[in-house]
Each structure stands twice: as C-alpha cells, then as structure tokens.
Amino acid sequence: MSAPRVEVDLDAIEANTRSLVDRLGRTGIRVTAVTKAVLGSPGVAEAMLRGGAVGLADSRVENLARLDSAGVGSARTLIRSPMLSQVDAAVQHASTSLNTDSSVLEALSRCAAHRGATHAVVLMVELGDLREGVLPVDLVPLALAVRGMAGLSLAGIGTNLACQHGVAPDDRNMQRLSELADEVERAVGSALTIVSGGNSANLGWALGAADTGRVDELRLGEAILLGLDPLTRLPVEGLRTDAFSLVAELIEVGDKPRVPSGDLGQTAFGRRPPPRAGGSCRQGILALGRQDVDPDGLVPPEGVTILGTSSDHLVVDLGDHEATVGGELAFGVGYGALLRAMTSPFVATVERRAVSPRLPATLRGHSPVSR
Numbered sequence: 001m002s003a004p005r006v007e008v009d010l011d012a013i014e015a016n017t018r019s020l021v022d023r024l025g026r027t028g029i030r031v032t033a034v035t036k037a038v039l040g041s042p043g044v045a046e047a048m049l050r051g052g053a054v055g056l057a058d059s060r061v062e063n064l065a066r067l068d069s070a071g072v073g074s075a076r077t078l079i080r081s082p083m084l085s086q087v088d089a090a091v092q093h094a095s096t097s098l099n100t101d102s103s104v105l106e107a108l109s110r111c112a113a114h115r116g117a118t119h120a121v122v123l124m125v126e127l128g129d130l131r132e133g134v135l136p137v138d139l140v141p142l143a144l145a146v147r148g149m150a151g152l153s154l155a156g157i158g159t160n161l162a163c164q165h166g167v168a169p170d171d172r173n174m175q176r177l178s179e180l181a182d183e184v185e186r187a188v189g190s191a192l193t194i195v196s197g198g199n200s201a202n203l204g205w206a207l208g209a210a211d212t213g214r215v216d217e218l219r220l221g222e223a224i225l226l227g228l229d230p231l232t233r234l235p236v237e238g239l240r241t242d243a244f245s246l247v248a249e250l251i252e253v254g255d256k257p258r259v260p261s262g263d264l265g266q267t268a269f270g271r272r273p274p275p276r277a278g279g280s281c282r283q284g285i286l287a288l289g290r291q292d293v294d295p296d297g298l299v300p301p302e303g304v305t306i307l308g309t310s311s312d313h314l315v316v317d318l319g320d321h322e323a324t325v326g327g328e329l330a331f332g333v334g335y336g337a338l339l340r341a342m343t344s345p346f347v348a349t350v351e352r353r354a355v356s357p358r359l360p361a362t363l364r365g366h367s368p369v370s371r
C-alpha cells in the first residue's frame with residue numbers, strides 16, 4: 001500500500017456523528033456535517049449521513065461539486081461567503097449558502113433567477129469573534145433586502161465563534177442570536193427555518209446549557225472527525241479520537257548520537273534548541289515531511305519521540321521498537337496536521353468501513369493533541 005497515507009475509519013466517523021446527533025437532538029438541534037477537512041470526500045460524507053446528519057456543508061465550492069458529482073444525496077451548504085467570481089458554481093452545487101455581503105447576494109440572486117432555481121440564504125451575524133458576519137444592527141435591513149431578491153429565499157441566520165479569536169459560545173452570545181432570530185422574523189413577517197449556532201466549539205455550551213433557545217442547527221466538522229473540542233483540544237465525551245491516522249514508511253534506521261557535532265546555525269526551518277540528553281539512540285527516518293503534514297499536530301506511537309522535521313524527512317527516536325527500513329509507523333493527527341495531509345498531493349487516502357487487520361510492522365499512536 002502506498003505511503004504516506006491517511007487511513008480513515010468510516011465506522012468511527014459514523015459513530016461520532018450518531019452520538020452527537022442523538023445528544024443534540026434532545027435539545028432540538030440538528031447536525032449539519034462539515035466535510036472541508038476531508039476535501040468533500042463522498043465516503044466520509046456518506047458515513048456522516050448514516051450517522052444522522054441532516055445535511056452536508058463545506059467551505060469550498062469545489063468540494064461541494066465533488067459531493068454533487070458523486071451523487072451523494074443530501075442538501076449541500078456553502079459555509080464560506082461565495083466569491084463573486086464563483087457565484088454561479090455556488091448556486092449550481094449548493095442549495096444554501098452563508099452570506100454577509102449585499103453585492104454577493106445580488107449576484108447570487110441573478111444567477112439563481114437565471115437558472116430558474118431558488119437558492120436559500122443564511123445571513124451570518126457578528127457576535128464577538130470578529131470573523132465573518134454583519135453587525136447585529138445591520139441584520140434586519142439585510143434580511144429585508146434578501147426578501148426582495150428574485151431567486152433567493154431567506155432560510156435563516158447564523159453565527160460563527162471561536163475560529164478567529166477563540167471567543168467561546170455561551171448563554172450570552174447564543175441568547176443574543178435567539179433574540180436576533182425573533183427580531184428578523186418580526187421584520188420579515190415569516191418564520192426562519194435555520195438558526196445556526198456555530199461549529200464544534202459550540203458543543204460544550206449546547207450539551208450543557210439549560211436552554212438552547214432558538215438555536216436549531218450546528219455545523220460540525222472537527223468534533224465528528226477527530227472527536228475533539230476545538231476550544232480545549234480535549235476529547236468530547238463519548239466520541240472516538242482515532243478515526244484518522246497518518247501512516248509513513250521508514251527509509252533509514254540506525255544508532256546515532258543524540259547531540260549534533262559542529263557549530264550550530266539555523267536549520268532548514270529556523271532555529272531549534274539542541275537536544276539535552278547525551279549518548280545515542282535508535283534513530284529512524286520516515287519518508288514524511290512538511291510537504292506532507294504539519295508536524296506540530298502529529299502524535300507518535302507510544303515509546304517513539306519526534307526529533308525533527310524538514311521538507312521531506314521526519315526524524316524519530318524509535319526507543320525500544322524493532323521497526324526496520326520498509327516498516328511503517330502510524331501517527332495520530334490534529335486538525336492542522338489532517339488538513340495539510342489531506343491537501344498534500346503526496347499523501348494518499350484510504351477509507352475503511354469495518355476495522356481491518358493492521359500491519360504488524362505498523363506502530364500506532366493516536367491521542368488528542370493541542371495545536
């Protein structure tokens with residue numbers, strides 16, 4: 001099998017989705033599953049739908065087009081404001097998009113009307129994290145404008161916290177979202193079908209809140225895929241954190257001193273402190289580098305230590321492991337490492353449904369990581 005590769009356990013993704021769908025369902029919150037970290041993989045999307053997600057969402061039109069052409073039967077939402085240069089593709093491949101800009105909305109309206117389609121709009125409102133969203137004071141006027149645009153239907157409102165500044169969803173900002181939903185409904189004179197509270201960072205609030213108010217949807221990626229809460233990077237109770245591993249192949253193994261010899265300047269990627277311990281170790285080099293993965297988010301197998309990474313080499317202390325050249329090591333991944341691996345042309349993806357027998361030479365490490 002080719003290396004490096006990302007191995008995906010689709011059963012873990014289905015189980016994580018089901019667990020969240022069941023628990024959030026008790027408070028009237030639906031799960032829209034976000035596929036951007038897996039580039040809109042149809043296999044992963046199907047696992048999310050089997051687990052009970054009501055729809056799929058992605059930040060890239062290209063990924064939604066991939067789901068569309070694979071025939072994955074589900075509503076598709078574009079969760080980044082469409083580029084003006086891509087509005088027609090957005091209308092073609094997404095039934096709904098998250099929006100903040102009136103010129104984009106006008107362009108969507110023209111494209112939808114031209115296609116004889118109705119494109120649903122969720123207006124994003126800024127509630128403290130200072131990424132996308134109109135200010136609360138501008139929400140009602142924009143909603144009224146959307147009501148007047150041919151080819152568009154106002155489906156709801158939403159917000160996004162945590163991504164830019166780490167602002168945590170809480171009773172205060174979520175209650176504000178509920179109030180704004182009421183205000184918009186009064187102004188436009190009809191009910192909103194979507195009040196989208198946010199991303200995986202909303203889970204702590206949503207699973208613990210006494211009252212989740214008008215929030216009836218969350219857009220979940222990281223929690224489903226990695227089982228982690230982005231606010232803490234700790235596991236979400238009841239979720240599996242082992243759905244993904246990154247497998248790489250050893251190309252050199254041998255005893256080497258721990259401490260470099262010679263005067264030290266910069267390394268390929270800046271300065272690093274020289275190792276403190278002396279003596280020698282069983283050093284392994286994997287055919288894996290920064291072109292394949294973000295090394296910060298890699299979790300080595302138990303007993304293996306990462307010593308350094310450059311463009312194409314990952315150097316490890318193998319400890320007591322017997323691994324030899326041609327053998328493989330499997331690493332756990334954080335969100336950043338997963339994203340880089342999935343977008344690297346050098347890394348293959350292998351999706352599995354039932355747990356398959358594992359190669360004896362493959363040492364595995366998975367545990368949650370902090371970025």
Ligand SMILES: *Cc1c(COP(=O)(O)O)cnc(C)c1O
Nearest residue numbers: 034079160199200219220221222
């Ligand atoms: C990426 C993204 C999500 C999903 O975020 P996770 O932390 O992976 O759950 C939700 N909404 C928007 C707007 C996003 O960009």
